[in-house]
Every structure is written in structure tokens, then in C-alpha cells.
Amino acid sequence: MIELVKKDLKLFFVNKQDMLLTFALPIIFITLFNFVFGNMGNSGENDVGGLVHVVAGMSVMMLLFSVAGIGGSLIDEKQEGMLKKLLCAPIPPNNILYGKMVYAIIISIAQLIIMFVYAWLAFGLDIMHHLPSLALMILATAYACSGFGIVLASFAKTRQQVQGFSTIIVMVMSAVGGSMIPIFVMPELMQKIAVFTVNYWGIQGFYDIFMKSLPLTDITFLFKVFVLIGIGTLLNLIALLMFKKNILKIV
């Protein structure tokens, strides 16, 4: 499995377009959105609510797009014959999926770290006083999103379908879950629907860290971490079932 992850990482680093979409594009979005919405709803000079919302919201949304791309790469491998060849190799077939999941988690963690480090360097978001909670929330959010791309790939036949589905689903989840507009300005019904999105739990978790300064051991904060781990586990289980049913069905 390690070899599969290493191969995907190698492919990621030689593909400039992937690097650009994963790291540069979210940074551009965060910068632009922060200039426009960064001070929205802030009550004072030290209030970072607007900035946290932009960084957390954009990071989770862009993360979902990135993992959708990873799901798309599985479809590419199927269409180009690599999956067939992998099935001929002396590795358990499920390792192909686990490799993709681990790769998705690594890329997700890297993407979130870069987003928060950028927010710290460019806009002064205080990440240094919240490092343990931030690290835990990054891990939980990355895990929650990791199975999303594979689940999408399991239902699609082509990469174009993955791209189409992912654009619609991510945009809807981001709009409803608070990546674009803060939850508190939404109607009550929308706020209730928002809890069904990964964006909501990720963003609320980052709010807990930066706006409420909740410690790592706080039960409210840990609950969000557990919900994210639950979402991740559910998505990865669906991915495993669908991988066997659809993706491994070669002919």
C-alpha cells in the first residue's frame, strides 16, 4: 500500500496543474474573500470572526474539490488500464482503495496546514496559541473529507461525471454548510439542514478554536471532532462497499 501512496504523491508533485489547484487556488480565494468579507460582522479590531470564517469556509470547500479530483484519478486509472494491471499484482485488491484514501488524507492535511499557515503569515491569524486543537481539527476534517472523492468515483463512469457531480455537490454543501455565508445569518431551517454537511462541522470546529478559544479537552469541541470522524468513517465504508461493487467490476 505504501508503494501506491508513494506513486500518487510522486504523480501529484510532477503535475503542476494539481499542485496549483490544491494549494495556489485556495490561497487566491482566501486572499480575495478576506479582502471583501474579512471584516464582515467583526465587533472590534481584535475580532477575527470574518477571517476565520473565510479561511475555514474556503479551506473545507477547496478540500472537497481536491478529494473529488483524487476520486477522478481512480476513474482515470480504471479507464487507462492501470487498475487491471494493479489487480494482476500480488496485493489485496482493497489495498488499491486504502492507498487512495491514505493519499487523500495526506493531501488534505497538507492543504489545510498550508491554508492556516498562510492565514497566519498573511493576515496574522493566531495559530500558535491553538496548535494542539488546530492539529486535531485538521486531522478530523481531512479524514472526514477523504472518502468523499472515492464515493463520488464509485457512482460515476467517467472523470467528466465525477467533475460534474462534485461541482454540484460541493457547491450545494458549501452554500448550505456555511463555507460561503456564515451560518448565523441563514434562516433557521437552513441552519438545521446545515448539520448534514461536512462543511458545517469543520467550520464550527475552527470557530471553537479561534473565536471561542475552547481547549482541546472541551466536550463541545470534541463532539465536533467525533462527528467529523464519524462522517469520515461512514464515507470510507460506503467507498469500500462501492469500490468492490462498481470500480472493481472491470468489464
Place this chain on the structure above:
Amino acid sequence: MIHVSNLRKKFDNIEALKGISFNIKQGECYGMLGPNGAGKTTIISIMSNILKPNEGEVSINGYDLKKNPLEYKKNIGVVTQEIALYNELSAYDNLLFWGSLYKVPRPELIKRIDETINLLGLIDRKNDKVKTYSGGMKRRVNIASALLHRPKVLFMDEPTVGIDPQSRNLIFEVVEKLQEDGMTIIYTTHYMEEAERLCDRIGIIDDGKIIVQGTLDELKTSGSMKETVSISFANLTDERYIRIAKDWKDNKRCDSKIHFYSMNIQSDLSKIILKCNEVGLDILHIDIKKINLETIFLNLTGNKLRDK
């Protein structure tokens, strides 16, 4: 070495394989020929663990595909019909990846990559991205990726499709070298001359069944096919034809030409020519049609187009 017994595979309502059985000895190159949709790739796919059969058994070196798939797979190398390479990686990185899946120790793997890449004439371009390669070069890397773990059995599914004659010839030489080294090879192709040149035994497959299998000589004699010599004459008359036909009954006259049929035209040709001289026929042109794999193939599988 390789034992395949009563292999059956259904896709929805279509029965792709209807009980395929064959055995292959160590070091043998076994060719699978058949029209499109005959079932060649399905057989290779099942033997490579890409597809699961509905019925039947496959074993290599005593390792059963169902009971011991990981040990079975360590013994095989598969050259798939598709060029299964990562275009953004170099040939070297591709080979490093495919080789590492077979747990070849790193220093040994690097040594083998260099040897294999050299054997396939790609040493100068090994660090270039595969996307910059020609079709023939990609095919050669595709073959190299199946050889790094030194498999005992190599499956090659149409490995020369769409490449230039130079690359094709190099691939032939590599296959011949592997045979010399004692590797067992299963080779599917549409090109008869490839099968004639490379394969020790050939199985002709059609409609999910093996119609006939054996060495080329065995295939030639297995059917009732005859070789033909067609001779055009300047002065063929009815009287002369009757005299010839009296001695050589297996013939057919077409205007000034006679087609003579024989099981062994090489030994009968001189007798036919002597008889023609004896009756005073002036020969204008002689055309010999010997039995080759293509004529056997077409005779067994028919001329109907297979577009499924």
C-alpha cells in the same frame, strides 16, 4: 506448469467461455488465435485475476488461482492490451513503481530496471516522461513492467498492436530471448506471422471454445486442407485435359487454367509438371498456395466478419 480446466464465463446472458481446458509445459510459448470476441482476452483476464470465472480452475506451478491468489500472482507477469503506464512519470519511475509491487529488494530492482530497459532499447530515454514516447516505446515499457519480478509465466495480450516494424521486431527478439531463458509464455495475437514465428503450440479459439490446438505441423495435418498449385497453359484443349485428369483426379479446370490439389504439394509438383510435358502442354504460369496458419485459421473460423 499451467493447468486450465473447464473455464466458463458469462457476461449477462452471453456465454463468453464455454468450457476451456488446456495444459502448457514449462518453457513453452502457447499462442492463442481467434477472431474478435472469440474469448482470448477473457481467458487471459481470468488467468491474470482481473476477472472471476463462473466455473473452472486455473493453476500455475501448483498454485491455484482461487485458493492461493497471492502466491499465484507472484508467478505471473501480465502485458495488458492497454498501455498501462503513468504518462506523467518517467519510464524509470513507472518501472520502479510496478516492480516495487512485487517486493523486489530496491538495489536488485534498480539493477533489473537497467537491464530490462537496456534489453528493450530505451536506456537513453529512461528518465523522460512516458507521455513524450512514441507508441512503440510505450509498448516496450509496458512489456518491461511485466518482467521486473522475473515471472515464471508471462501473459502477453496483443503486445504489438499499433506499432512500427522496428519496435515489433525488437519485441519478437525479446520474446525469443525470454523463451531461451526458459520462460513460459501465453501470447494472444491477430497476426498469424507472429504466432508462426514465436509459438511452439497454437490454440485457435472461436465462440468461447478451443476449436483446435497443437504445433503448426499438427494443425496443418489435423484438418482436410490441401495445398493448391494453379497452372496456366497456352494450349489447353479438352483432349489434353482429359488425359491429365485421368492421372490426377483431384483438380478443377477454369478456362486455360487447372488447379491441382495435394496434401503435400512440394513432393507432387514435379510429378504434375512431368505429366503436363508428357501431354504436350505449354506452361505459362505456376502459382502455389501452401497451407499456412492464415489459411487454417480462416478455414476453421470462417470468413464472416466479427464486429461484436
